[in-house]
Amino acid sequence: MRLLYLTFLAETNSYRQIMVNAHDAPFAMGFPLFILSLGSIFIGYVTKDMIIGVGTDFWGNALFTHPSHLTLLEAEFIPHHIKLVPVVFSLTGAISAFFLYKNHTRWLYEIKVHPFGRKLYTFLNRKWFFDKVYNEYITQNMLHFGYHTSYKLIDRGVFEFLGPLGISRMVTKRGDTLAGLQTGFLYHYAFVMLLGVTFLIAILGLWDVISSFVDGRLFFILLIAAVASGSFFTKQEASSKS
């Protein structure tokens, strides 16, 4: 109604040149508009029973209504004055828009520039800040997760360190350490052999005692811990070198 008033009834705001050349819609534009207006006025009367009538199976019941939500029957029996409520409200709106914009422009302007009025205007104009909530609380967080958490921290971080990068670094590092054990002295070799054989015999001989401490599941944890600590220490050494 405000739109209708400002477009057709209020004082014009446009330039003289435009006002002089303004004209009504030509036939090619007016005729379709006429047909459309007929439709928009009468289509409700004509097809009401067909589409939302009681017990209609329009479109093969594509718009399914659960029986417990069936308010169509009640809709047929509401008092007449309740049915008039929408009409009354739209008429009131139309009339108040007409009078407010015709006689109380100053007052409307004061509401608009009043601090509370400005806040209300912004709130309504920005669609109740729904977009702001979406953007700042949902989308931003998801985009942040998509890059910093899931890509940088997990994909290129944890999975790389527990996977290819960590293992390849650890193998190089441990290989270097093991190569350092190679001294060439015969008595070193003999000592290591003696140590190994003693260890083996000890385990074999004491297996009855040891076996109660051994749990197959521990090996998996041991493996993970080895890889994790290996990649962690290699990383620290690399950073301390640089």
Next chain:
Amino acid sequence: MLLSNLILIPLIGSFLVLFIPSQYKETIKVVVLSFSLAEFLLSLMMWMSFDNSSSRFQFVEAYNWIESSNIIFYLGVDGISLFFILLTTLLIPICLLASWDAIKFNEKEYFIAFLAMEALVIAVFCVLDIILFYVFFESVLIPMFIIIGVWGSRERRIRAAYMFFLYTLLGSVLMLLAILYIYYQAGTTDYQILLTTTFDPEVQKLLWLAFFASFAVKVPMLPVHIWLPEAHVEAPTAGSVILAGILLKLGSYGFLRFSLPLFPYASIYFTPLIYAFACIAVIYTSLTAIRQTDLKRIIAYASVAHMNLVLIGMFVYNLQGLEGSILQQLSHGLVSGALFLCVGVIYDRHHTRLVKYYSGLAHTMPIYIAIFMFFSMANIALPGTSSFVGEFLILAGAFQTNTTVCVLSATGMILGGGYSLWLFNRVAFGNIKVQYMNVFSDVDKREFATLLPLVILTLVMGIYPEIFLDPMHLTCNNLLAHLGIDDIC
């Protein structure tokens, strides 16, 4: 003889090319292309003579391989494997056309590798003996390793090739152990005899996990997926197409062919595990895809999301989910393959894959952008394209079994809209960045010929999927009945 011919034709082709001197490049290309097209025609004949009213293996052939160990080279096709073979034979000529000018050195070896890979992949899809399945499943790695490592785009390709190789090998070792156990338990590796064998529930769980390790790497599932973006980005265009279009399907085909029917108890026991990993992967990789800066990496992460959706469809145990997951695999083979081809088109012109250099291509490359838009829409499962049918069937199936899983995986579709539209918007619209690139030309005839069959097939599969679903019905029903699930319709 049909299936052995299907395997032999590419092998003969690659053997013939061996004797053409490598300076006759055009001859090599024409010979290779005609062999792959003949192969495609033969596979179409297989589809025509396929009997939809039988759930048995068809075109069966058997040759003794190692007689003393009772290992038989057994070939056969049913409703599940039929379309994977067709997808392979369709994508290979397209890949050969796509690499017509893009490969600048060692063309002969490249084309030989491609034909050899075609033969091996077809063998994987139709062999009915698990030892030989393992052999072919592994040997596909060799040509792909060479293709990524030799004809990849930058130095990092070596690392990508090793990662691809080692990850796949890691899982497969466990599968080999499981296969050996099965062999010593059942005394045979013949798939059809193994279908009648029941394993002890506890043993089933271990065997299922061993097979899972291998197939999960190939699909790929969440903790072991990082080889995929790496390999996709470094491979040449045709290599990415084959990787996304066919090699990922080896994993999901393995689940369908071996994990589900051989270990029904363990499959149902581990279903929550699959749901959890797949749901996390769908959302996680979609979110990661949004923030990528490399065109191929975006499509690679999107592939991971789609393939995990396929797994959810496979493990909901009803007909919609199962057929939807097969159809979605075919659709993903077409759509993601085509998207990689699209990236290849602009990569051949400008030699960069970073999104930030591309903008406003709609002004200068209208045909290309129209095709790219079509496949972006197909990637987000727009109704009318093949992905819609697949994803809808999967979600409809998932809704009956587990509503939570259905809701979580449907989130992936929304996020899919996010990264596809964002990618398309950044490449197609905006200002032309003349400071980065100043030569523009639309797709030429060859590139158009590579993309057009995929456009048509995506539309056909989206508008009338029944021609693809019909041959699957009986086999899928049979599989569900074998799992002991009463959902025959």
